[in-house]
Amino acid sequence: MLKEIKNICCIGAGYVGGPTMTMIAAKCPHINVNVVDINDNRIKAWNNPDTDYIPIYEPGLASLVNEARGRNLFFSTNVNQAIQDADMIFISVNTPTKTYGVGKGMAADLKYIELCARQIATVATSDKIIVEKSTLPVRTAEALKRILDNTGNGVHFDILSNPEFLAEGTAVSDLLNPDRVLIGGEETENGRLAQQALVDVYANWVPKDRILTTNVWSSELSKLTANAFLAQRVSSINSLSELCEVTEADVDEVARAIGSDSRIGSKFLKASVGFGGSCFQKDILNLVYISKSYGLNEVADYWEQVIIMNDYQKRRFAKKIVETLFNTVSGKRIAILGWAFKKDTNDTRESAAIYVADYLLSEQAELVIYDPKVTKDQIFSDLDYLGSRSTEENRDLVEVSNSPYDAVENAHAVAILTEWDEFVTYDWSKIYNSMLKPAFLFDGRRLLSDELMREIGFEFYKIGKG
Numbered sequence: 001m002l003k004e005i006k007n008i009c010c011i012g013a014g015y016v017g018g019p020t021m022t023m024i025a026a027k028c029p030h031i032n033v034n035v036v037d038i039n040d041n042r043i044k045a046w047n048n049p050d051t052d053y054i055p056i057y058e059p060g061l062a063s064l065v066n067e068a069r070g071r072n073l074f075f076s077t078n079v080n081q082a083i084q085d086a087d088m089i090f091i092s093v094n095t096p097t098k099t100y101g102v103g104k105g106m107a108a109d110l111k112y113i114e115l116c117a118r119q120i121a122t123v124a125t126s127d128k129i130i131v132e133k134s135t136l137p138v139r140t141a142e143a144l145k146r147i148l149d150n151t152g153n154g155v156h157f158d159i160l161s162n163p164e165f166l167a168e169g170t171a172v173s174d175l176l177n178p179d180r181v182l183i184g185g186e187e188t189e190n191g192r193l194a195q196q197a198l199v200d201v202y203a204n205w206v207p208k209d210r211i212l213t214t215n216v217w218s219s220e221l222s223k224l225t226a227n228a229f230l231a232q233r234v235s236s237i238n239s240l241s242e243l244c245e246v247t248e249a250d251v252d253e254v255a256r257a258i259g260s261d262s263r264i265g266s267k268f269l270k271a272s273v274g275f276g277g278s279c280f281q282k283d284i285l286n287l288v289y290i291s292k293s294y295g296l297n298e299v300a301d302y303w304e305q306v307i308i309m310n311d312y313q314k315r316r317f318a319k320k321i322v323e324t325l326f327n328t329v330s331g332k333r334i335a336i337l338g339w340a341f342k343k344d345t346n347d348t349r350e351s352a353a354i355y356v357a358d359y360l361l362s363e364q365a366e367l368v369i370y371d372p373k374v375t376k377d378q379i380f381s382d383l384d385y386l387g388s389r390s391t392e393e394n395r396d397l398v399e400v401s402n403s404p405y406d407a408v409e410n411a412h413a414v415a416i417l418t419e420w421d422e423f424v425t426y427d428w429s430k431i432y433n434s435m436l437k438p439a440f441l442f443d444g445r446r447l448l449s450d451e452l453m454r455e456i457g458f459e460f461y462k463i464g465k466g
C-alpha cells in the first residue's frame with residue numbers, strides 16, 4: 001500500500017542536507033522534517049536565531065530557513081529519535097576520497113554511510129524508506145541493503161537512490177527549479193511504491209515530467225556521470241586556454257563560437273584557474289576507481305585525464321606568476337583575491353586558490369589573502385591541511401585581510417582566484433596606485449577588461465589570452 005510521508009529525517013546537515021531539507025520543509029508544510037548531525041557546532045549554527053549565522057552561505061537560504069524553522073523544520077543532534085520517528089530517512093553524509101588503505105586517493109570513503117546504515121538498523125522499530133542522497137559508487141545500495149536486512153528485528157527497508165544535482169552558490173534556485181529530480185528504485189512492487197512515495201514529495205513543487213524514475217544502479221551511476229561530463233567540459237576549455245595564449249586566439253571568443261552550436265551548448269565553457277569544489281575531483285576519481293576495479297583500464301584512463309588537466313591548469317597559473325615576476329617571488333608580497341572554490345559560497349573544499357597559494361609559498365612568496373565570505377580560520381586550516389609546511393611557517397608567510405584595499409597595499413602582484421562579482425566593481429586605479437611598480441595583475445577568472453587594466457598601467461595577464 002502506498003505510504004503517505006508525514007515525517008522525514010535527514011542524516012547530515014551539510015551543504016546538501018541543509019538546503020535540500022529546508023526546501024522540502026518550505027514546500028511541504030504538511031511534512032515534518034528533522035535534520036540531524038553529529039556535529040554539535042553545526043547544529044547550533046543552524047539553530048542560531050540570527051539566520052545570518054547559519055553555517056552555510058547560499059543566496060536566498062537564510063530567508064527560507066526563517067520561514068520553516070520551528071514550524072516543520074528542525075535541526076538537532078538527536079539522531080536516534082529522528083530515525084525512530086521517520087517514515088523516510090535521507091542519508092546525506094559526506095563521502096570523501098579515501099585517505100588510507102586500499103583505494104587511497106581514489107575510492108570513495110563509505111565509512112560514514114555504513115555507520116548511518118548500522119545506526120538505522122539498530123534503532124528502527126518500524127518500516128522505513130531509506131534514500132541515498134549522498135553521492136555514492138554504483139551498487140552501494142546493495143551493501144546498504146545487506147546491512148539493513150541483517151538486523152533480524154523484522155523491520156522492512158526500501159532503498160532509493162536520489163542523487164542531488166544542486167550546485168553551490170545557486171542551491172536555492174537549483175532546488176526550487178531543478179532540471180530534473182532523479183529517483184532510482186528497486187524493480188519490485190515494494191520498490192515501486194517507495195519510489196512513488198518520494199515522487200509525491202517532490203511533486204509538491206516540481207513538475208511531474210521533470211521527475212525521472214530509473215533502476216537504482218542507473219541512478220547511482222548517472223550522478224557520477226553528470227559530474228564527469230561537466231568537469232570534462234571545464235578541462236576541455238582549460239586545455240584550449242593555453243593554446244589560445246600562444247596563438248593569440250581568445251578563449252572566450254572560441255567558447256562563444258562553439259557554444260552557439262546547439263549540439264555543444266554554451267554552459268560550462270568558462271576557462272578558469274581550474275575547477276574546485278567538493279564534488280568534481282572526488283566523483284571522477286570514484287568513477288576511475290570503479291572502472292579500474294572492473295578491469296576497464298582504458299575507461300579509467302580516459303576520465304583520469306580530466307583530473308590531470310585540472311591539476312596542470314592550477315600549476316600552470318602559479319608558474320606563470322613566478323615566471324612573470326622575473327623568475328622569483330621569494331620575499332615578494334602577492335595579494336590573492338578570492339579563496340572560495342567559486343563565487344557565492346563560503347565553501348573552500350578543493351579550491352584552486354589553495355593549490356596556487358601553496359605553490360607560491362613553496363617559492364617563498366609572502367601572501368595576503370582576501371575573500372568576502374571565507375573566514376581567516378578556514379584559510380589557515382586549508383593551508384595547514386596540505387601539510388606542506390608547519391603551521392607556524394604558514395602564519396609567518398600568510399596574512400588574511402578584511403579589506404581588499406589593505407590586501408593589495410605594497411603588493412608586487414595581485415592574483416584573482418574566485419569570480420566574486422564585487423571584484424569587478426573595485427577602484428582598480430586606486431589599487432594600481434597603492435602597489436609596487438611594475439604592478440602585475442593575474443586574472444585567473446577572466447573577470448576584468450584587458451584594455452582598461454592596461455590603460456591604468458597594470459602588467460596584465462588573463463587566462464586564455466596571449
Ligand SMILES: NC(=O)c1ccc[n+]([C@@H]2O[C@H](COP(=O)([O-])OP(=O)(O)OC[C@H]3O[C@@H](n4cnc5c(N)ncnc54)[C@H](O)[C@@H]3O)[C@@H](O)[C@H]2O)c1
Pocket residue numbers: 011012013014015016017036037038039042079092093094095112115116133134135136164165166167168278279
Ligand atoms: N556539496 C555539494 O554541492 C553536493 C552536491 C550534490 C551532492 N553532494 C554529495 O552529498 C553528500 C554530502 O555532501 P555535503 O557537501 O553536504 O557534505 P558536508 O560535509 O557539508 O555534510 C555532511 C554532514 O554529515 C555529517 N555526518 C557524517 N557522519 C554522520 C553520522 N554518522 N551521523 C550524523 N551526521 C553525520 C557531518 O558531520 C557533516 O555535517 C556527499 O556525498 C556529496 O558528494 C554534494
Ligand SMILES: O=c1ccn([C@@H]2O[C@H](COP(=O)(O)OP(=O)(O)O[C@H]3O[C@H](CO)[C@@H](O)[C@H](O)[C@H]3O)[C@@H](O)[C@H]2O)c(=O)[nH]1
Pocket residue numbers: 135164165166167168169227230234267268269270271272273274275276277278279280341342
Ligand atoms: O564553466 C565553468 C564552470 C565551472 N567552473 C568551475 O568548476 C567548479 C565547480 O563548479 P560548479 O559545478 O558550478 O559547482 P559545484 O557546487 O561543485 O557543483 C557541481 O558538483 C555538485 C556536487 O556533485 C553537483 O550537484 C552539481 O550539479 C555540479 O555542477 C568551480 O570551481 C567553478 O569555478 C569553471 O571553471 N568553468
